[in-house]
Amino acid sequence: TENQQVCLFLKETFGDAVQFETLADLFDGAEKACTEEGFLHVFPQVYDSEGFFVARIRKLAAVESEPAKKRKASFPFSLASRKDSEQIHQQLYTDLSLKLPPERDVWLRDQEVWLFPARLRPLLENIRFQRIGIKLAEKHKKGYRWQHEAVMTLATGKESSCISLNTDEANEWIMGRDIRPQNLTGKGEVIVTYQGFPLGLGKWVGNRIKNGLPRELVRDTGLSGKIL
Secondary structure, rough: OOOOHHHHHHHHHHHHHHEEEOOOOOOOOHHHOOOOOOOOEEOOOOOOOOOOEEEEEEOOOOOOOOOOOOOOOOOOOOEEOOOHHHHHHHHHHHHHOOOOOOOOEEEEEEOEEEEEEEEHHHHHHOOOOOOOEEEEEEEEOOOEOHHHHHHHOOOOOOOOOOEOOOOHHHHHHHHOEEEOOOOOOOOOEEEEEEEEEEEEEEEEEEEEEEEOOOOOOOOHHEEEEOOO
């Protein structure tokens, strides 16, 4: 589908305007790997090399092309129902004391929960999307697995679910390590903060807070490194 079928589609589309030329003489023994059309398949098990596909195509005539049709923007999300949206709002507040801002819509994609500006809706048919929105959670059997970016976007550092870290603990956190706050214990998910600012999402496991910092944000240098 990525090799000879593309070439055959070209031939089918433009007919005699293009011509396949054989590669049987490209190097000694090349004829052993040539197809009927003259395409060259270099197989690792035959040539002790990486695998390659090579085709030589000659343009014999010009053709008039039609203007490319604009593709409609594809938005792979569905707007959450009122019931689902209210459930997500309530669960987020119950778990982390976080509230979703007004003028925002909750959208779903498979088991993912996303947050988008409400003003986005009229634009869906007119623009293409790369990476927009905030991923709030992934849904599982027992509820929702809240995401780091949701906490960093919505938390103020003053929520009742926040646990304040000292400098040593914050340093350990940035290095991707679990935290064991002295004389503290709890259950469920928490927001860890340093000097009043959110650092991320953790979860009580016994007397320690399991580190939920995404791997790409972990810094071996701790607080002396850059925090994004």
